[in-house]
Amino acid sequence: MKNGTTILIVDDEPRTRQGLKKTLETWAASGCEIVTAENGDEALDIASKRPVHLLLTDIRMPEMNGLELIKAIRAGGSDPVVVLLSGYSEFEYAQEGIRLGVVNYLLKPVQKAKLLEAVEEALRVAKERLRTGAMEKIVDKELAAMREEDRLVPQPIQEAIRYIEANVKQAVTLREVAEHVHLNASYFSSLFKEKTGMTFSEFVVRGKMQAAKKLLYSTGMPIADIAEEVGYATAKYFITLFKEYEGMTPSQYRKELPDR
Known part of the structure; x- marks a missing residue:
């Protein structure tokens, strides 16, 4: 430094x-x-x-x-x-x-x-x-709290989470993940909410936002490229979601991060 x-x-x-x-x-x-x-x-x-x-x-x-x-x-x-x-x-x-x-x-x-x-x-x-301050800012507290209770999460839900995280670049659907873990979509949806404390769609978005925050910190990639990297077809939609979850645009967020 x-x-x-x-x-x-x-x-x-x-x-x-x-x-x-x-x-x-x-x-x-x-x-x-x-x-x-x-x-x-x-x-x-x-x-x-x-x-x-x-x-x-x-x-x-x-x-x-x-x-x-x-x-x-x-x-x-x-x-x-x-x-x-x-x-x-x-x-x-x-x-x-x-x-x-x-x-x-x-x-x-x-x-x-x-x-x-x-x-x-x-x-x-x-x-x-x-570095520690940046990591604390990047980590989604809801996701971190959920992972602390990982042992209480049933195996199919753990497998679903791993699948979602491994496919952060893709627009994964509830039905697709339910089929992956061999559960009925409706049952999977209610079980996922019960065991993680958040809906399937909220978990997916939070995961994508955390992946985006890591890229904003660790790379100089343009916002449009980061949007694509985390599975969004348009930068405009990505920016809207990011602002909804983080209270600021991706560019503003990047400016507030400490130097690497």
Whole structure:
């Protein structure tokens, strides 16, 4: 995780602040943007105008200390990965940092090797957070809840679900799937609703929408191609359904996803 990544250094000591910036700019080689602030208020102003992926902040600063800054940034809607810097080794700071989810704690004067090691680890954590956040956004909670109760679902319904998922590109019908699992269509329909908590058609659409969300995140495919990939003949109908289920168009959804 480098391209498009912003690292914010906050320290009231100019020499420390500029030294850290110079070290990280040399290391990043234009892969990250390194910005600095001399106090908490300036840092909050920066964070309000742009995403901050990694925050390196001194603990002891006038007016607003580093721990207060972390809380204020999060209250403002940002949640960067944090590395704390301090010239003091008081244990209570480390304890509070742990409670706030700080990933590392460096004592001043910071050794170059330790700084770069801490930053690389923090960026790995940031990347994993983004990936996890994207996966949570992609996963259909209704489908996930149903799968948690999979052991309670009869074998024919489990087989039907596997068939539907394997044929996400096709316009599968209730009668087709009922025949596949050797059940009467009417009985299959009522059994499917009883055991999954959703109608056959709702399950099919939810499955297609989840497949579409994965493609929106993991590929740059045009919307029309994604519509075709999940079994819809026209992009217009796909977009209508997607908006009905997700509350936004596929293009809007893609824009809101974190970078891969």
